[in-house]
Structures are given as C-alpha cells and as structure tokens.
Amino acid sequence: MASSTEQSAELIAVADAHSAHNYHPLPVVVTAAEGAWMTDVEGRRYLDMLAGYSALNFGHGHPRLVEAARRQLDRLTLTSRAFHHDRFAAFCTELADLCGMEMVLPMNTGAEAVETAVKTARKWGYRVKGVAEGRARIIVAENNFHGRTTTIVSFSTDPEARADYAPYTPGFEIVPYGDLAALEAALDEDPENTVAVLLEPIQGEAGVLVPPPGYLAGVRRLTRERNVLFIADEIQSGLGRTGKTFACEHEGVVPDVYLLGKALGGGIVPVSAVVSSAEVLGVFRPGEHGSTFGGNPLACAVALEVVAMLRTGEFQERAAELGEHLHHELALLVGGGAVEAVRGRGLWAGVDVSPSLGTGRRISERLMEHGVLVKDTHGSTLRIAPPLVISKEDLDWGLDRFRAVLGA
Secondary structure (H helix, E strand, C coil): CCHHHHHHHHHHHHHHHCCCCCCCCCCCCCCEECCEEEEEEECCCECCCHHHCCCCCEEEEEEHHHHHHHHCCCCCCCCCCCCCCCCCHHHHHHHHHHHHHEEEEEEECHHHHHHHCCCCCCCCHHHHHHHCCCCCCCECCCCCCCCCCCCCCHCCCHHHHCCCCCCCCCEEEEEEECCCHHHHHHHHHHHEEEEEECCCCCCCCCCEEEECCCHHHHHHHHHHHHEEEEEEECCCCCCCCCCCCCCHHCCCCCCCEEEECHHHHHHCCCCCEEECHHHCCCCCCCCCCCCCCCCCCHHHHHHHHHHHHHHHCCCHHHHHHHHHHHHHHHHHEECCCCCCCCCCCCCEEEEEHHHCCCCCHHHHHHHCCCEEEEEEECCCCEEEECCCCHHHHHHHHHHHHHHHHHHC
C-alpha cells in the first residue's frame, strides 16, 4: 500500500496527466476543511488565507449554509426556469432588498454575470437610451479581471488571459484605472452611444488595487450626468470582504448595476446575479436570455441564507476590525527590504514582495511549507484574503509564518 506522501504525489501526477493545464496549483491535495483550516491527504493542516478568491467568505462548511443546503437537497434541486419553484421569489426579493435594488437576474458563475451585464447594458442602450443598433459602447479599466469568456478577454489587458483568443469582440474602450480625467475624456468621445462603465471597485487579480479617494464617487457623477450605466463588478469585493456589504459603500456610492457571485454561493454552489432597477433589467423579454441552472432551488436556498447572515452585519464588522489589524501588521513590514508595498481594504490585501526574495510562486510554496496557503499574482505580489470567520489568533498565527518566511 502506498504511503500518504506517495498517494499525494500520485494524485497530482494523475491530475496532470488527465486534466488540461490551465491552472498551476500549489502542490497540496486537500481532502477536508472547516472554518479557516484545510487538511491534506497526509493529514497536514493549513490556514486558508485565500478563501477561494472570496468564494469562501464564510469559511469552509459553515453550519448554517450546510444545513440550508441539506434541507433543500432533501426537497428539490432543479426545475430549470421552465417552471417556478418555491425558493425563487424569496431569493430575488431578499437579494434585491439587500442591494437596495428592484430586480435580480440570477446566473451561476461570475463570468456569466459579467456577460449578462454586457448584454443588459447593450439592450438597455438600444431600447431605453436610443442608441443606434450595433453602436453600443462600454468603457472598462486597464488591468481589469472580469472573467475568462471570449467577450470578456476581448477587453482584458493581461496578455496571459488574452493571447491566442482572437478575433476579439468589439465595442469596448479601455482607460487607465483610477484616472477620472481619462474616463471623462473617453465618455465625451461618444456620449450618445456609450451605454455603460464597467469597473471593479477594487481590482483583485491586478493585486488588490484600491482606487484613489473620490474615484468611485466621480465615476458615479460622470455616468449619471451622461445617462450611462455604472456597473460595479462586486463579485470578489462584495458581500462583506472589505468591511462593508459592498466596496462601493466606502464612498457612499450606489451603482446602477451590481454584479455578484463567489460568496453568494456560500462556498457550496456557484451562484451569481445581476442586480439592478426595473428600468434596466426590465429590458429583457421571455426567450432573450437564460440559464438552465441559474436561480435553481439549491442555489436559491444557499444564497438566501447568505443574505440572512449578511443582514446581521456581523461579518462586515469582523472584516473591518480584523482587516484593520491585518493592514497594521503588514504595514510594519514595508521598508525593511522584504515588502515593497501593501494595499487593500478589510480582510483583503495585496502584498508586493521584493523580487530579490524570489517569485510570488516560490514564496507561496514556502508559505505552504509553513502551513499557510496564499496565491501569487503578477510576479511577486501575494494576495491575502482569509475567510471572514477567521479568529484573531489564527490570523496572527498566519502573520507570524508570513514574517518568518520573509525573514528567512
């Protein structure tokens, strides 16, 4: 019988042999998880400081979410949208209310939500704003990450995400992120045909880039003045991660459209949604857009529990308080030769480690060897985003290992 180490190596080898290499996972094989901790097939425990890119905001196997899923599994899992089911109305009503909106269009993945938003903005432009057919234009930001579909990568500036997928979908204008003057100039190039500005309130994949103070408020003002939709991609930043329900709230901004996903499924099922007003989402007629699994009973049951948990404010408060501690501790590392910069908000940080210490991948591997799991992005930047349920003691334990690895 193979040892546990051989078992792990064999599982990785089989995965490499039989799955496309579109990911390069850290060499850890997880078999169980609870809260902020994961266990591999050798029985080693790791502190999860990534939380599935915010899909696990509520940790692994949160009892309330597991119970909600279990109850629904015993009753009904799928009808397709050909029929109504008894969880759909409550899901749409409660999520719209949480967002201060009127309507919800449910999908499954974040990329589907973004694709749906693109279609929504264009349809709104043609049916409401009066844009000439085929002329709709959407403004996006450099270094964005909104998903992996052919349309979405058409307006990506990341060569890795974009290369070899041409021909690209037209209709997008790219401007520098955080630059209001550049956005205003782009809007004024063709205001009659511009239907939307699509932005991440904080750019996650780019390294947790927080825009300058006043930027989001400026985007809101400029779009409102020109009758252009402001679409906020809160798929990773929303639902408690930054210390508020939505990252836009830090500037008192309410966009025309929220895009939600990841944490909305509680780390159990993929759930995403486009949430907006009746004027915007009312442009759809039967048969013009859809999803077999979008808004399925199991997804609605879990997402309803997520909304109920967010209504308590507990998780937003934890993210704000522990986030302040996280950023204080990380800031102490800047200037010592190991860390060049730290950015972020709430329980979310991008840490630029000195390239002299190695690549972000190598540092992530060393952290893994010390029992902490993070993910690198763009060279030597590490992303830190633990579950919102993490204890202060566990967070400090992880930070101690982080300091030890950088010091070594």
